[in-house]
Amino acid sequence: MKDLIVIKCGGSTLDQLTPSFFNTITDLVKSGKKVIIVHGGGPHINQTLNQLNIESTFVNGLRKTTLDVLQAVEMVLCGKVNKALVTKVQLADTLAVGLSGLDGGLMKVEAVDEEKLGFVGEPVQINTDLIYQLLDQHLVPVIAPIGMNEEGHHYNVNADSAAAAIARATQAEELVFVTDVDGILKDGDLIESATCEEVDQLIEDGTVYGGMIPKVKAAMKSLTGNVQSVTIMNGKSDQSLFNGDLIGTKISKSLSNQPVM
Template sequence: MANATDAPAQARQGFNTADIPAHVKARILAEALPNMLRYDEETVVIKFGGHAMGDQALSDAFAKDIVYLKQSGVNPIVVHGGGPQIANMLSKLEIKSEFKNGLRVTDKATVQIVEMVLAGAINKDIVSAINRQGGKAVGICGKDANLMIARKITEMADPESSEMLPVDIGFVGDPVQVNPHIVDVISKSDLIPVIAPIGISFEGETLNINADSFASALAARMKAKRLLLLTDVDGVLDKTGQLVAELSIEEAQELIRNGTITGGMIPKIEGCIEVVEAGVEAVVIINGKVAHSVLLELLTDHGAGTLLGRRRRKARSA
């Protein structure tokens, strides 16, 4: 696998298939085709986030992957984040940001900016990128057709004691009800849904939702075949710094207990476990800074990143 630092250059250079020997092409196809059949007409939820969103070449490579999946009979559903872009806009407007346990404190003024950036600029940029690559993307957010109903977060676990303590972080929500009809209608056609993680409360308030949480809730409700979380890291690393390619639920829980998984990776893995227990076959944490990482994960036997699920990679083409 290429290094993440090489990804932008690779994405700009593209691939000249004329330079690939015939026997190599045959081997690639022989590996890819069984995996394509495995995902035929299956739903794959893909969370696109991190700094890869700010690199035009990587964004174009991601868009190509999504179009290829749709053309191959897969139903890709894109949920995107936008933390760096939100921070940049708030800075321009001289609105200070504060975070509690990794979540942005979002007052009334801030949530309006968050919605504008996520459901406006970022969402339409991704839609346009997919459309430029030959796809037909449609941008929506969790408020559309009451897709994602959430409740305000009013308590959070203390990082040291894990005790739940009351908090006031404003208009930030956790998903409580998913109504995926609008996503079903879009994805069962020739269209590709691109979703901004903005939800609505039962009282009609706009709520900012963590993109991982949004994608996880949607994947669980739709019983997706896979949930892919594109981030800025390769995946879970062991104590020597090497990538852990696969984890069962029990193995992941043990790595948390023995201190191998630490910091912000703990809630991410705990969220992955919940998604698998809800019926999604597997969740994969992938480095979005590696060009075409989505295709590497879904259409090769070795995959990419760390897979957490009930089935091993070796069974993928069965």
């Protein structure tokens, strides 16, 4: 869909998102953009699991989700985190609707590996009709990454995977990863745009290092289907928008992967 932006808010940044970030959502909507927000909630989940004395482990970066963990994850993501985000969007003068992947069959999933990961799912189908109907009403869908399989079992879904799947299915023009960093920096200066090949080179020469490597690799992995670019931006910054463009690093598909017109 033209002028559609999917924004993924990482759990580690949720409590630090500035009023400027939410004002940016409003500015985008007022400028004619359609916005979808997909969120995580890792730190809030960890806090709740600790309070409930429920053990939680990670396998290859994904939270192993037993039934006890799943119930806590649903409670935190669909309740506390989702409604807090909806409230903040609406305080910035934009109407939002909080959903999970369960609502309206929004996100059908299949288990990734039940033996190793338990109830962790991968999106296989997105109800785009529901999303389009909300967008047509000038509403911002705020989506918690909980999905359901064909048998009605609930699954925890990695927020990056959920955001990428929704962006592909809705034919979004852009996917945005909101993090706690400004984007890719070189010698202290922000790199405003780069192709995937250029980013690979920046990783190779050490410009991109440490915790930034998985961020940019996740961003590049999402560049499939009609998604032409992905932006890494800082949700803690007091300035998120400049001349209608998001401030951060925009990574575009490599020239060799551009669709033939």
